[in-house]
Amino acid sequence: MSVIYDPVHWTPHKKTYDRLIAAFVFAYLALFCGLQLLLHPQITAETLVIRATGTLAYLMLHIILIIGPLCRLSPRFLPLLYNRRHLGVSMFLIALVHGIFNLVQFHSLGNVDPLLSLFTSNTQFGSLARFPFQSLGFFALVILFLMAATSHDFWLKNLSPPVWKALHMGVYAAYAMLVMHVMLGVVQLEKSPVLIALTGAGMFTVIGIHLAAAIRQSGKDQGSVRKKISGRDMETQQQAADSDQMFSGFVYACEVSDIADNRAKMLTISGEQIALFKYGNKLSAVHNLCKHQNGPLSEGKIIDGCITCPWHGYQYLPENGQSPPPFEEKVCTYDVRVLGTKIYVNPKPYPAGTPRPAALIAE
Amino acid sequence: MNQDAEFYIGWQTETPPGFARAVRRFIIGLCLLVPVVAALIVVFQSGFSGATFEYGKKTTLEGTFSRSPVPFLSIHSGINAAGKPVLQKILLVGPGKFGFDATAKYKNLQNGALVTLTGFLIYHDGKTGMQVESIENQAITGNQQPITDKQQPVSSPVTLRGEITDPKCLLGVMKPGLGKPHRDCAVRCIAGGIPPVLKVANTAGETEYYLLAGPKGEPINNLLLEYVSDGVQLCGRLDPEGDWPVLYVDPANIRRINKGALNPGNTCN
């Protein structure tokens, strides 16, 4: 979290991860180039650079893509998510070297401008076998550039989280284009079943892990669904003379004992995703999605009196949904009631940052 | 309830041990997997030819220049077993992705001129080319006459199947100098005036390279661009002489075929 523009919010972890990224990049390049020169000494320097950077960037993109769903499967991978941004920017820079070398190698020193050559040398868009695969790489690189250039939280804030998020979902379009770029390009030339299998394995890993995370998430969502009940039903259930007035619009959420101290339970009521927190003898509810990048606040924790998002640590006060000053992020709040050991939540949201009194748990 | 007691916040200095362990395992897994992937990619590539481009190493050759059907320098390269002089044809190309004629000052060079050329040699599979850097006309003296050479097709029509690319890259400027990834580059080279070449492989795994020209020896570069790097079948008359055979073809009769299809033999059909 930051209120001023700061190119990199350095933390000791970030420095360690950056060193790891640099070591990974150099080790891969050394290994790939060393093996190439050993097994294929006839390779040209340009082809060596093109293949080394192309395969490295493609591999890094796979790693980047599996980190998100991996964290949804187990929050223990969250440190990778927190430090993913620099991996993404590094991947873009390596892909850029690949793109520039290709443009120079295949399109420069000719009778037309290299960029014009890129789009006019092959226009057989109607044929899969002859498809101009290099243009796919170009457009993927443009998406990766936009993502790298706007990766800083400064852009997240200025573009607004929904726009920023939509832009960054473009990574999936870029990935799809790059799979085709590889399959219709170098794999078509090489034809080795091993290379086809490797490309397929990468694709299935990315798709498989996303599916597993989606299935897990939908299971959680199902478990969190609460239906509205009428005051009459409630009276029956509670066997108490609570007035319809007092609980009108409220929905039974769970038992007090269902929530660990300083933790939350996720509820889905009428499509509204709500994070219901218990801290001390208090209960408060806020919208489940963090204003930063839609992180699940219900998987967060109360730290120093603040709801702390599990993804990047943005914080909100539970009783008003506001980030503590000087930060300005706000989430919607909800009314919570307790009756005995039972908790009820009204799914009608208050505007983001509206103070709502916490429900008190009877001793 | 089952909620993990450990909680990670990126901006805190301490990483809970469970999280640190998971991340360590992930990184170790990558360290084991990535080298295997890199090795598989390198090992299962089809490899590269021994073609050579002597870029930066200038060579000077004396010989006879001929412009049609493609720019050549014919030189004497020794004596054969029968005691006759052996002729070698050097295919001439310009810098970058340009043909020899793209350099304005070479345009007026006379067919049959005795010249001294300096440039970078490119060679592969018994074929040689040169990226010409400078040229000097020589006076014709009594003991050094121009080499005369017929330039008309001599064979009956033949059908050949192969892949069209540019000879400059194929001879060693780029590796690989053919195939789909090289397609755009070959298109640029051929559009820039480098004569197209048909690479033909026979069942014995031998390859031959045929320079392509129109029926009267005229350049047909722009008519072949859309077929570059595809499998094609061409029918034409062949001048098989020397180290650079030339196929004189009518581009209207070109057919796309599956790459790797066998040659049908010496007939046009």
Ligand code: FES
């Ligand atoms: S999503 Fe980034 S801090 Fe919540």
